[in-house]
Structure formats: C-alpha cells, structure tokens
Amino acid sequence: MRRSLLVAVLGAVTLVVVGLGLVALRVHDRQLAYRLDALHAERAQAERVMRELSIEIATLSAPGRLESQARQLGMTVPGKDQVRLAREYVPAAAGTAAARVAGTEAHVR
Numbered sequence: 001m002r003r004s005l006l007v008a009v010l011g012a013v014t015l016v017v018v019g020l021g022l023v024a025l026r027v028h029d030r031q032l033a034y035r036l037d038a039l040h041a042e043r044a045q046a047e048r049v050m051r052e053l054s055i056e057i058a059t060l061s062a063p064g065r066l067e068s069q070a071r072q073l074g075m076t077v078p079g080k081d082q083v084r085l086a087r088e089y090v091p092a093a094a095g096t097a098a099a100r101v102a103g104t105e106a107h108v109r
Contacts, residue, residue, distance in 0.1 A: 059065070
C-alpha cells in the first residue's frame with residue numbers, strides 16, 4: 001500500500017512538473033512571437049523612413065533645385081576666363097577620361 005501510494009505521488013508530481021514545463025514553453029513561445037512582431041514592425045518603420053529619406057535626398061539634390069539655390073546664394077555660371085584646366089592632372093592616354101576632357105575643352109572654348 002505504501003509503495004502504490006509512493007508511485008501515485010511520484011506519478012502526480014511528474015505530471016505536474018511536465019505540465020508546468022509545457023506551460024513555461026508556451027509562455028516563452030508567446031513572448032518570442034510578440035518580440036518577433038515588434039521587430040517586424042520596427043523593420044517596416046525603418047524601411048519606410050529609408051524610402052522617405054531617399055526621396056528627400058533625390059529632391060534636395062535635383063539639378064534644378066541646386067541651381068536655384070546657387071542663384072539665391074549669389075553664385076553665377078563662371079565666365080570663360082574663369083575656367084582653367086589642370087593639364088598636369090589630365091591623362092595623356094586616349095580613353096574615356098581623355099574623351100571626356102576633350103569634350104569639356106570643346107565646351108569651355
């Protein structure tokens with residue numbers, strides 16, 4: 001009788017411990033799910049901010065806007081006598097850079 005009572009108590013304790021363990025795992029699972037949802041929302045917000053900032057950068061660096069801002073600051077297009085090419089820095093080889101420089105020289109003259 002004592003032995004069967006001891007087995008019954010041990011079985012009940014084991015069931016309670018296993019049950020509490022399962023509940024603890026479920027609680028931990030829910031906490032992780034809530035954290036994951038919060039991280040997804042944070043990521044979506046960061047992506048939204050990045051899109052807005054890239055649009056703002058594109059708007060602020062638009063050539064027309066930069067030109068009007070430069071005019072407001074009193075800047076003007078340089079005259080032909082104000083432009084000097086640093087020939088010592090221009091490569092002598094024929095290539096894209098040389099073609100670009102040649103195009104710039106033709107445009108300046």
